[in-house]
Amino acid sequence: MLNAMGFPPPVSKDRVITKYPKAYTPQASLQVKEDWNLRTKASCQDRAARNQPWDRQKMSKAVVVGDVNVGKTCLINRFCKDVFQRDYKATIGVDFEIERFEVAGTPFSLQIWDTAGQEKFKCIASAYYRGAQVIITVFDMTDIRSLENTRQWLSEAMTENESGGNLVFLVGTKSDLLSVEERQRTEQDATKMAAEMQGEFWAVSAKSGENVPEFFFRVAAVALEDIVLRDTESGAATSIALANSIRSDRAERPKETKSTCC
């Protein structure tokens, strides 16, 4: 929604990301580092100086997939609306939310697409997988079959997208329902699955809110860095500050890896 001057509203205070968000566990993470890469910092500062927010041109699209009843809608609603619904209400087809963040003074938007887990709605939902930068595969930590099924969900979401181009997250929900021992066991299994998927594992609870904002902050940060990396690699870097940051970034990291970390 734009205001009377044609500008979007300011980003809410609780969506301002200053420190680089950490992974849930280094054993199953897309990248292990403590700070933003130099390119992201320079790119954001550059855009802030030119009053050119990321979200005017590029919005990151995240699709949330997984079995019926695993808690996809509750996860999204906990973050976007700070509510928790005890009663199950099936998602019919798809639904989406847009969350605006501020990174290093620059607004950045994330579209979060909630898809139906029910088989009968799958053909509607899968039509929306295309163009996803981020795939969030969700399972219920109290139901090991739903973890097994994430393989299939991921493969279906990936077939609609450029091969190898997605950032993959594996999210276990309902952590509030597990004993300490059960949680440890499930997390071990999920860590293995995340490695197989080349994704990042998170354990969350939409009921208690545990790790929910941390998870979405991490998604936004990793997605933005991925966009910066692609932009600068494709020659879209324009400012001297940004060009210099790429040079020093390369000097710091002599060997480029295939991961999203740059």
Ligand SMILES: Nc1nc2c(ncn2[C@@H]2O[C@H](COP(=O)(O)OP(=O)(O)OP(=O)(O)O)[C@@H](O)[C@H]2O)c(=O)[nH]1
């Ligand atoms: N205890 C607990 N229950 C949860 C949690 N998340 C979801 N639930 C419950 O699990 C049920 C299913 O949640 P939904 O978010 O609707 O599931 P979904 O994956 O979106 O289901 P579909 O839309 O059919 O694909 C609801 O009854 C929720 O109250 C959680 O973190 N803890």
